[in-house]
Amino acid sequence: MKEDVKSQKLKFEKDFSSVCRFLKKQLNSDINITYNEFLWSWLCVNTRCIYFEPFKSINCDVSENIAIAPMLDFLNHNFDVKMKGEFNRVTQCYEITTFTPWKKGQQVFINYGPHDNFKLLLDYGFTIPNNPFNYILLDDEFFKLNNEVENFVSKKLNLLMKNGFYGDYALHASQISFRLLTALRLHFLRPINDISSQETQHLITKWQNTISGKYEIVSYENEIEVYEWIDSVCKELIKKCDLMLEKVNNTNSIPSGSLENLKLLWNESKNILTSVIILIQDSKNM
Ligand SMILES: C[S@@+](CC[C@H](N)C(=O)[O-])C[C@H]1O[C@@H](n2cnc3c(N)ncnc32)[C@H](O)[C@@H]1O
Numbered sequence: 001m002k003e004d005v006k007s008q009k010l011k012f013e014k015d016f017s018s019v020c021r022f023l024k025k026q027l028n029s030d031i032n033i034t035y036n037e038f039l040w041s042w043l044c045v046n047t048r049c050i051y052f053e054p055f056k057s058i059n060c061d062v063s064e065n066i067a068i069a070p071m072l073d074f075l076n077h078n079f080d081v082k083m084k085g086e087f088n089r090v091t092q093c094y095e096i097t098t099f100t101p102w103k104k105g106q107q108v109f110i111n112y113g114p115h116d117n118f119k120l121l122l123d124y125g126f127t128i129p130n131n132p133f134n135y136i137l138l139d140d141e142f143f144k145l146n147n148e149v150e151n152f153v154s155k156k157l158n159l160l161m162k163n164g165f166y167g168d169y170a171l172h173a174s175q176i177s178f179r180l181l182t183a184l185r186l187h188f189l190r191p192i193n194d195i196s197s198q199e200t201q202h203l204i205t206k207w208q209n210t211i212s213g214k215y216e217i218v219s220y221e222n223e224i225e226v227y228e229w230i231d232s233v234c235k236e237l238i239k240k241c242d243l244m245l246e247k248v249n250n251t252n253s254i255p256s257g258s259l260e261n262l263k264l265l266w267n268e269s270k271n272i273l274t275s276v277i278i279l280i281q282d283s284k285n286m
Helices: 002-026 035-048 117-125 140-147 151-162 178-187 198-212 220-249 256-285
Strands: 049-051 067-068 083-088 093-098 171-172
Touching: 002 035, 002 117, 002 151, 035 049, 035 067, 035 117, 117 256, 140 178, 140 220, 151 178, 171 178, 171 256, 178 198, 220 256
Parallel strands: none
Antiparallel strands: 049 067, 083 093
8 A cells, every 4th residue: 555655646746746847837827836736636626526528539548538526526435236327418517326225314425446555545545444445465475475486486477478367366354365365376376396397287187277267276185275375474463463463552642543554454464364364264164
């Protein structure tokens, strides 16, 4: 998340200097906008805008085509809301349709997208308890594991790349991602004799068959190593969560709202890790 905050800040700084340049050079104006004024307006736009396809094709990156839609931007987000929002060319109105029933007097929510709490905090400044889109990424842990300068390691990383399984190794509370399982199944393949030996090639084919769905696992031993690794990483990360929670609980330099968000993030990360450990335990007992 630190990395994402860094690039968010960079984007802001870039926008600020573009606007200052534009005001000065293009408009030749004396209007000065302060850093804090621009920050306030930037956050207003970025927390309230929608992506909008222009009617006429203009020379602009589509992802940059944002618009503010009055009224629509009053609506708050909830993850379980089913709705659609689109511009109706016939009525010339931006229409929001809800497929979730609401009672008179209830707050009507819309859905900003399948965002986890890190994304919600980064882009909108809030978190939602029990957000089912929360996940933990194990990319760092996986690539640390593959750090050895050994021939077979780089071959394995190449194989991951070639097969479209390089990175994005997520853990959800009720599921270990297939991407992570696939990457780990390959990591724990033991080369027999040398890399190009027939036996090793046979093992790699077996691994590829778990991707195509022909086989569920490479071997029983391989599967045990995969799950043992996930289990031990989860236990390590729970310790980290506890440490961070202790830090957060003992700090008085963070505003209370932000503190609550941080506590929720670390507690929910811990919940995901605990659920995965239980998941592994349950599958062992079956
Ligand atoms: C598009 S605006 C929604 C309208 C806003 N609540 C208002 O009063 O004008 C997005 C902002 O609303 C707040 N927000 C939206 N959904 C929320 C939620 N479920 N819980 C807390 N804050 C929320 C966040 O501050 C977010 O940046």
